[in-house]
Amino acid sequence: xPKRNSPCVxxxxxxxxxSEIAACRFFGNSIELLxxxxxxxxxxxxxxxxxxxxxxxxxxxxxxCIHQNYDLLLKHRLRIVGELNLRVEHNLIGHPGVALNSIxxxxxxxxxxxxxxxxxxxxxxxxxxxxxxxxxxxxKIKEERLLNAAAIASELAARTYxxxxxxxxIQDNPENFTRFLVLRKTQTPPADANKTSLVFSLKNxxxxxxxxxxxxxLRDIDLYKIESRPLHGKPWEYFFYIDFAGNPKEPNCxxxxxxxxxxxxxxxVLGSYPRDARKL
Amino acid sequence: xPKRNSPCVxxxxxxxxxSEIAACRFFGNSIELLxxxxxxxxxxxxxxxxxxxxxxxxxxxxxxCIHQNYDLLLKHRLRIVGELNLRVEHNLIGHPGVALNSIxxxxxxxxxxxxxxxxxxxxxxxxxxxxxxxxxxxxKIKEERLLNAAAIASELAARTYxxxxxxxxIQDNPENFTRFLVLRKTQTPPADANKTSLVFSLKNxxxxxxxxxxxxxLRDIDLYKIESRPLHGKPWEYFFYIDFAGNPKEPNCxxxxxxxxxxxxxxxVLGSYPRDARKL
Numbered sequence: 001x002p003k004r005n006s007p008c009v010x011x012x013x014x015x016x017x018x019s020e021i022a023a024c025r026f027f028g029n030s031i032e033l034l035x036x037x038x039x040x041x042x043x044x045x046x047x048x049x050x051x052x053x054x055x056x057x058x059x060x061x062x063x064x065c066i067h068q069n070y071d072l073l074l075k076h077r078l079r080i081v082g083e084l085n086l087r088v089e090h091n092l093i094g095h096p097g098v099a100l101n102s103i104x105x106x107x108x109x110x111x112x113x114x115x116x117x118x119x120x121x122x123x124x125x126x127x128x129x130x131x132x133x134x135x136x137x138x139x140k141i142k143e144e145r146l147l148n149a150a151a152i153a154s155e156l157a158a159r160t161y162x163x164x165x166x167x168x169x170i171q172d173n174p175e176n177f178t179r180f181l182v183l184r185k186t187q188t189p190p191a192d193a194n195k196t197s198l199v200f201s202l203k204n205x206x207x208x209x210x211x212x213x214x215x216x217x218l219r220d221i222d223l224y225k226i227e228s229r230p231l232h233g234k235p236w237e238y239f240f241y242i243d244f245a246g247n248p249k250e251p252n253c254x255x256x257x258x259x260x261x262x263x264x265x266x267x268x269v270l271g272s273y274p275r276d277a278r279k280l
Numbered sequence: 281x282p283k284r285n286s287p288c289v290x291x292x293x294x295x296x297x298x299s300e301i302a303a304c305r306f307f308g309n310s311i312e313l314l315x316x317x318x319x320x321x322x323x324x325x326x327x328x329x330x331x332x333x334x335x336x337x338x339x340x341x342x343x344x345c346i347h348q349n350y351d352l353l354l355k356h357r358l359r360i361v362g363e364l365n366l367r368v369e370h371n372l373i374g375h376p377g378v379a380l381n382s383i384x385x386x387x388x389x390x391x392x393x394x395x396x397x398x399x400x401x402x403x404x405x406x407x408x409x410x411x412x413x414x415x416x417x418x419x420k421i422k423e424e425r426l427l428n429a430a431a432i433a434s435e436l437a438a439r440t441y442x443x444x445x446x447x448x449x450i451q452d453n454p455e456n457f458t459r460f461l462v463l464r465k466t467q468t469p470p471a472d473a474n475k476t477s478l479v480f481s482l483k484n485x486x487x488x489x490x491x492x493x494x495x496x497x498l499r500d501i502d503l504y505k506i507e508s509r510p511l512h513g514k515p516w517e518y519f520f521y522i523d524f525a526g527n528p529k530e531p532n533c534x535x536x537x538x539x540x541x542x543x544x545x546x547x548x549v550l551g552s553y554p555r556d557a558r559k560l
Contacts, residue, residue, distance in 0.1 A: 225508060
């Protein structure tokens, strides 16, 4: 890996993205940031060692999973080495000096628009416009001097582009969290790892999922989450993603993985890492 | 229910949407169609009997679940009475007489854009723009006379708006299916129902999910699918959605539901309906 004075962290989106906030929260402020156009490029940047680490959102407490990143975890040879739960606060952001009642258009990522649907519906005569990015929407209305437009994004995005928060905290549900995963090109889990993520597939026979979960239940290993993802090219067959308590250095977890290996047609450990128990 | 000559079916999107194709495939062509702006309005239209039935996408073989519709199933008092698997073929659609190499912008729903990412990346010097709707994008480029723009949508959308298919089948993966659910305001399942959908939540204790699945596995009842959804306002607690083979009129399914009822903190049957075993 090329030597750097400060670690370089890749994330998806423009400067001011929620992923940038997550990166600084996890690594501190003395990092280099590598904004990437897509999640795929985040994975590729870490794989090619252009960046030391990557950080990607995997799950939102309101909208559910960011499925694309589950697929990318499967495709790329990176390991999850950490996680971070971030409270998401969306803000309505416009040009300085512009009043809320002169806003006629609101831009943001469809996910953010969905999370603010109730509150934006109260803004009369306003057109909601889907965009690729939250922070990118702030950049857009600034660069294109759209004085009657606002964007939904983070406070950091408003600061980054010298724009003004017209309305703070406009998400419909105040309990809005996103879980981020930290990725590295390594095979060694952190010493204090107490949570493991894996993916497996099963023969399509009755009771297969039940038998696979017995590998954990019979050893009193707690599951944090289960997610099924369609297998590309095989409609209605699934990969299962599981997060469990423990790490494969513990004998009972090692046994559970060996047991699951007997049942599964495919099994890949995605990483072991310290659990972020904060709800913030 | 108000008497109508032909059944009225609500769907989300503009005329020409994939949901409209699904509605005609399921009910035949002698139906009235009620296009709705949002999925929420589809549910509300059926609940208020403005429409006899509604049809909504629930899962795509590439992109995964349409989570919002899982949440709406929980919120509204409708029953699933049918399902339909539709092969999705995306097309690049432009104005008649316009050549493919003069296209500079491509509009569509982010989901459709994602499914065509590989192929649209091959179009040189083209800007990809997210929009709310596939068929709505065709309507937009027609009404705004955007001659150097194309939209990604169904063949029906091209026909509906008198536009031309510039490139047929531009999705990256030809095996692209969407499963639609048919909803009604009824408590009576169809006589030939052989598949049941339900949602439940569990105490957050080790082995809870395993014990809940035992209700099915111990009775040799096949599970088609499991999906976990975050509980709104309770970060990192989950609802589980399950589809299983059978219907509650069968004694073993009735017993499984009673057994699951002992374990679950919440349980709701969303409907029993004939399974669509077609992959096309």
